[in-house]
Amino acid sequence: MKNRLFVFLVLICVVILLPFLGLTDFHTKGEPREAVVAYSMLETGNWILPVNNGGDIAYKPPFFHWCIAAVSSVAGEVTEYTSRMPSALSLIAMVLAGFLFYAKRKGASLAFLMSVITLSNFEVHRAGMNCRVDMMLTAFIVLALYQLYKWCEKGQRGFPWVATLFMGCAALTKGPVGIILPCLVTGVYLLVRGMKFYKAFFSMLLVAVVSCILPAAWYLAAYQQGGDNFIALVMEENFGRFMGKMTYESHENPAYYNVLTVLAGYAPYTLLVLLSLFSLKYRKVSGRPREWWNRFTTYIREMDDTRLFSLLSIVLIFVFYCIPKSKRSVYLLPIYPFIAYFVAEYVVYLVRISSKAIKIYSGFLSVAGILLLLTFIAVKCGWVPDSIFQGRHAAQNILYMDALKDMPVTFISFLLILLPLCIAIFYFTRINRTRHYDSAIYCAIAMTFALFMSLDGVYQPAVLNVKSDKGLAEEVRKIVPEGKIYSYVSVDMLRFYVVNFYNNDRVALFERDMPQEGYLLVGANDFNGFKPRYENEYTFNEVYRSKKRGCDIRDIIYLYHFVKK
Numbered sequence: 001m002k003n004r005l006f007v008f009l010v011l012i013c014v015v016i017l018l019p020f021l022g023l024t025d026f027h028t029k030g031e032p033r034e035a036v037v038a039y040s041m042l043e044t045g046n047w048i049l050p051v052n053n054g055g056d057i058a059y060k061p062p063f064f065h066w067c068i069a070a071v072s073s074v075a076g077e078v079t080e081y082t083s084r085m086p087s088a089l090s091l092i093a094m095v096l097a098g099f100l101f102y103a104k105r106k107g108a109s110l111a112f113l114m115s116v117i118t119l120s121n122f123e124v125h126r127a128g129m130n131c132r133v134d135m136m137l138t139a140f141i142v143l144a145l146y147q148l149y150k151w152c153e154k155g156q157r158g159f160p161w162v163a164t165l166f167m168g169c170a171a172l173t174k175g176p177v178g179i180i181l182p183c184l185v186t187g188v189y190l191l192v193r194g195m196k197f198y199k200a201f202f203s204m205l206l207v208a209v210v211s212c213i214l215p216a217a218w219y220l221a222a223y224q225q226g227g228d229n230f231i232a233l234v235m236e237e238n239f240g241r242f243m244g245k246m247t248y249e250s251h252e253n254p255a256y257y258n259v260l261t262v263l264a265g266y267a268p269y270t271l272l273v274l275l276s277l278f279s280l281k282y283r284k285v286s287g288r289p290r291e292w293w294n295r296f297t298t299y300i301r302e303m304d305d306t307r308l309f310s311l312l313s314i315v316l317i318f319v320f321y322c323i324p325k326s327k328r329s330v331y332l333l334p335i336y337p338f339i340a341y342f343v344a345e346y347v348v349y350l351v352r353i354s355s356k357a358i359k360i361y362s363g364f365l366s367v368a369g370i371l372l373l374l375t376f377i378a379v380k381c382g383w384v385p386d387s388i389f390q391g392r393h394a395a396q397n398i399l400y401m402d403a404l405k406d407m408p409v410t411f412i413s414f415l416l417i418l419l420p421l422c423i424a425i426f427y428f429t430r431i432n433r434t435r436h437y438d439s440a441i442y443c444a445i446a447m448t449f450a451l452f453m454s455l456d457g458v459y460q461p462a463v464l465n466v467k468s469d470k471g472l473a474e475e476v477r478k479i480v481p482e483g484k485i486y487s488y489v490s491v492d493m494l495r496f497y498v499v500n501f502y503n504n505d506r507v508a509l510f511e512r513d514m515p516q517e518g519y520l521l522v523g524a525n526d527f528n529g530f531k532p533r534y535e536n537e538y539t540f541n542e543v544y545r546s547k548k549r550g551c552d553i554r555d556i557i558y559l560y561h562f563v564k565k
Contacts, residue, residue, distance in 0.1 A: 002108040009099055009115055013092040016119065016449055017128060020456035021088055022081025025468035029494070029552045031131040032501035034060075035083040038068035040505055042078065048218065049225040053495045054487065054509040057226055057233065061218065063172035064133045083131040090139035091128030095119050098337045101146045105306045106341075113441075114344040118337045120448040123265030127330055129456065133174050134330040140170035141334045144182040148207075149309050152189065156203060164207060168214035175234075179211045181320065181334065185313050192300070192308065253327040258318060261329035266336070268365060268448060269343055276350055276357035310338040351437045358437045362444040366427045369420030369447055372454065376417065379404045399548065400463045407462040416457045419450040469551050473502035476559055479543055480519045486510040486562075487521040488530050489553055496521055496552055516564045519543065523555035538562045 026032040037058045040050040047066065049057055058065065067086035072078040095115050103111035118124060127135040147163035163182065170178020183204040190200040222230055263270050300308065314335045321331045350358055378384050379401055389397040409417070427443045476485060476499060485503060487496050488510045499521065500507035510520055520540065522530060531540065544559040 002103050005103075005108050005112045006096070006099060009096060009112060010092075012116065012449070013095055013119065016125075016452060017088045017091065020453070021084040021129065022079060023457065023461040024080065025461075025465045025470040026080060026131075026498050026501060027464045027468040027551050029497040031080075031083065032497040033495075034058075034065065034131050034133065035068060035078055035080075036497070036501045036505050037062070037065040038072060038083065039078045039501070041065060041069045042073060043505070046225075049222045049230065052505050053497065053500055054507055055512055056495070057230065059233065060133050060174055061172045061215065063169055064136050067136070068131070080131070084129060087130055087132065087135040088128050090136040091119070091124065094139040094142050094337060097143055097146055098340075101149075102306070102341060110344055110348060113347060114337075114341045116445050117269060117343050117347075118340040120445055120452070121265065121269055121336065121340070122267045123261075123329055123333065124336050125452055127333055132330070134333055137170055137174040137178055138333040138336075140166045140173060141178055141181055142337050144170065144178075145185060145309075145313055145334075148182055148186040149189075149306075152186065152193075152309075153305070159210075160207060164211040165214070167208075167211035171211065171215040172218060179208050181317055183208045183211075184320065185309070185316050188316060189309050189312050192312070193305070252325045255322045255327075257327050258322055258332060261327075262318075262332055262335075262339075265329050265332070266339065266343075268361075268444075271364065272357065272361040272444075273343070273346070275360055276346075276355055279350075279355045279357045307341075310341050313338045314342075347441055351441065354435065354437055358440050358444075359432065362427055362440045362447070363432065365444050365447040365451075366424035369424045369451060372451065372459075373417060373421050376404065376459070380407075396467075396548070399466050403462045403466045404459065407458075413458045416454050420447060420454055423447045423450050467551050469496075469498040469546075469557075470502050472546050472550065472557060473499040475544060476519075476521065477503055479559060480506075482506075484508040484513070484515070484518060485521055486513065486515060486518050488526060489523070490526045490529060491553075494553060496550070496557075498550075498552055518562060520560045520562050522558055522560065523550065523553045524558060525555050526553070527558060527560075536565075538564055 026035070033053070036052045037050060040052040041047050041062075044050055047062065047069070049062075051057060064086060068078065068083050071085045072082040075082045095118055098118060099111045099115040101111075102114055124135075127138070144163045144166035147160055147166060151158070151160040151163065167179045167182055170182075172178075186207075187200050187204040190203070191197060219234070226233075300311075303311070317335050318332060321327065347358075382405065384401060386398050386401070389401075407413075423443065423446050427440075427447070431439050431443050480503075483506070485499075485507045486509070487507050489495060496507050507521065540560040540562050542558060543561050546557040549555055550557045
């Protein structure tokens with residue numbers, strides 16, 4: 001049974017993720033910023049500290065970019081598909097490793113449920129489909145935790161070489177946090193299980209030091225190339241970000257932000273948990289606070305090792321990321337597989353007590369699948385008037401709706417559009433009429449996958465490709481087919497990342513080069529401040545103007561031809 005479920009899980013991962021990676025153009029600054037680093041590696045042969053975006057060095061260590069470059073070298077070029085492939089493969093590896101880890105300790109059925117829950121929540125799925133370092137970092141941290149737990153199971157005999165390799169790769173993906181978190185969780189686990197503090201501390205210190213060998217080699221090589229500028233960037237991106245001492249604001253949020261992002265990120269399963277709360281029977285709380293604490297500590301001590309390790313992974317990583325001012329939802333991705341384990345246990349409990357929440361939840365997702373199709377039909381038939389959109393983003397929303405209306409429907413897209421409807425019909429005609437609550441929950445998971453496939457394969461590319469600056473990049477390439485394209489953005493940390501990627505890293509910085517003649521890419525608002533500073537030295541003639549706001553700087557973008565007087 002375990003082998004069959006493993007093969008089935010591989011097929012699910014491949015079908016859900018891999019076919020849709022390249023359908024959506026780059027439309028945010030994060031994805032092309034990472035992809036262009038891999039492009040510059042392949043173009044220049046510098047795999048240590050390549051320069052891109054007009055003279056910038058990458059903000060993150062290079063392992064993720066190495067993987068993109070490796071995949072792209074096989075494909076022949078860096079594309080959206082090859083750039084997102086490492087994230088998708090990282091997610092698949094994490095899901096499969098989670099299945100094997102929990103199947104050995106909790107049974108194949110529960111492990112399979114935990115794995116598909118991991119794969120089908122919103123935050124994890126989104127990270128696995130993006131060209132960002134977060135999914136790869138998460139996979140290495142989680143894999144390291146699994147390996148360290150196995151080491152603890154053996155009574156710390158031998159040395160966890162595989163775990164140190166994973167942590168070294170994690171550090172090479174995003175920095176020291178890839179080593180700190182696995183060592184923190186494992187060290188506290190050993191303390192809870194009765195190990196002396198100094199023994200636990202020095203055991204994990206040795207593991208951490210060995211894990212640093214691989215990334216230290218890169219940091220040394222990068223310092224030889226980048227010097228003090230590289231060290232300043234490393235200090236700011238790691239220690240400055242954690243201590244709130246960065247020179248620019250970076251996703252600064254209060255502590256409760258992390259709670260909200262986990263609740264939102266775990267959709268749609270957050271809905272199931274909320275619905276189930278109304279179907280449970282509650283006992284009256286008795287005793288004093290001290291008695292509650294004693295019962296709680298006893299519960300923790302008597303918890304089996306796997307559950308305790310999973311719980312500590314959630315709590316410690318969550319608390320760790322509440323400390324820095326900089327907070328993003330993707331930082332908490334390493335806790336998602338462990339939450340999935342407890343959600344899977346809770347679902348099994350709901351099935352055992354025949355909770356009506358499961359049927360309501362499954363019915364709700366089925367109705368959502370039907371409504372998605374009906375909404376698309378209404379848009380396609382022109383039944384939705386433009387007047388329903390009001391406010392500042394009305395024009396953009398109308399463009400999105402027009403993209404759906406004009407979208408050609410192929411045979412494959414037709415099947416993807418109908419997939420949620422087919423599962424909804426199956427649920428209402430077969431599952432809803434029975435008392436098979438386990439079938440209902442798997443039908444809900446199938447509906448979640450169907451919705452993801454419809455969105456990733458049909459609706460999302462049509463809408464988000466309108467948002468992308470790829471069309472602008474193509475127009476710029478027609479005007480400037482070769483040579484540098486100069487740019488100016490008033491925000492120091494911002495660049496024309498999308499235009500730069502689709503023009504093969506040709507966008508340079510005007511104020512860094514101060515050229516005699518060329519073409520300038522600039523936003524309308526930025527040009528108002530830029531022109532007075534340079535109009536005595538240069539003449540500027542408008543060559544092209546974008547029809548919509550750019551996705552990088554969120555402004556109308558102009559291309560000027562300039563000549564120094």
